[in-house]
Amino acid sequence: MGKIIAIANQKGGVGKTTTCVNLCAALTESGARVLLCDMDPQGNASSGLGVDRNATPSIYDVLISDIPPAEAIVKTKFGDVLPSNKILSGAAVELVTMPDREFVLKNVLTSIKSSYDYILIDCPPSLEMLTLNSLCAADTVLVPVQCEYFALEGLSNLMTTLRMIKKSLNPHLEIEGVLLTMFDARTNFSSQVAAEIKKFLGNKTYKVAIPRNVRLSEAPSHGLPITAYDRHSRGSVAYIELAKEFKKRNAAARRA
Numbered sequence: 001m002g003k004i005i006a007i008a009n010q011k012g013g014v015g016k017t018t019t020c021v022n023l024c025a026a027l028t029e030s031g032a033r034v035l036l037c038d039m040d041p042q043g044n045a046s047s048g049l050g051v052d053r054n055a056t057p058s059i060y061d062v063l064i065s066d067i068p069p070a071e072a073i074v075k076t077k078f079g080d081v082l083p084s085n086k087i088l089s090g091a092a093v094e095l096v097t098m099p100d101r102e103f104v105l106k107n108v109l110t111s112i113k114s115s116y117d118y119i120l121i122d123c124p125p126s127l128e129m130l131t132l133n134s135l136c137a138a139d140t141v142l143v144p145v146q147c148e149y150f151a152l153e154g155l156s157n158l159m160t161t162l163r164m165i166k167k168s169l170n171p172h173l174e175i176e177g178v179l180l181t182m183f184d185a186r187t188n189f190s191s192q193v194a195a196e197i198k199k200f201l202g203n204k205t206y207k208v209a210i211p212r213n214v215r216l217s218e219a220p221s222h223g224l225p226i227t228a229y230d231r232h233s234r235g236s237v238a239y240i241e242l243a244k245e246f247k248k249r250n251a252a253a254r255r256a
Helices: 016-029 044-048 059-062 088-095 100-110 131-138 150-167 186-206 212-223 235-254
Strands: 004-007 034-038 073-078 079-082 118-122 140-146 173-183
Touching: 004 016, 004 131, 016 034, 016 044, 016 079, 016 088, 016 100, 016 118, 016 140, 016 173, 016 212, 016 235, 034 044, 034 186, 059 088, 059 100, 059 235, 088 100, 118 173, 131 150, 140 150, 150 186, 212 235
Parallel strands: 004 118, 004 140, 034 079, 034 118, 140 173
Antiparallel strands: 073 079
């Protein structure tokens, strides 16, 4: 049986989609069966793996029109994708009137979960119905955190939200880990923020940190993950190492 991981942070611009795209590609390259489920109406995770943002059917059709997910999945050499586009923004309103509205995505992904080792969900950068569906479907949450001044405040707010969801909607939800992003080893500030986050969350913080890297920001415009765009860049090396640490942690958890 596969594992569903929501990649989430209520704050935008922290490297959430970048992490979803590049972790998907790195895990796929390592031999894992991976599905990227794009739940952000911007569709950036879809296009980041070379999928047309206007692809139909999309995750919207799966959620709202009962299209089987297998009909919407786009296969790429970097992993399978349940694509999204701007039409998905309407689903947030349409889901409100549906029975068991918080669990529509969970029902969809449960039907295909056994076909994958990992299903990564790219969540919108806000707490609304699409994000709520993602967190109710997930087994765990991976939280990218930018090394900046307000990082701990945002992380604390997110943890409060996750505790509420765990208590009322998804009692099995756990923290997969916290990933430091946009880390600049040349500054004391990044190191100080990293130290505070590690003190706050201990071994839930990944040892690998994603550096600030121009090549990482260029790759999406070419519809490629960083491992295909610039294999030897610092960003590529970091995400390959993240995939190794991710798999190692999951293997250890299964043995425990």
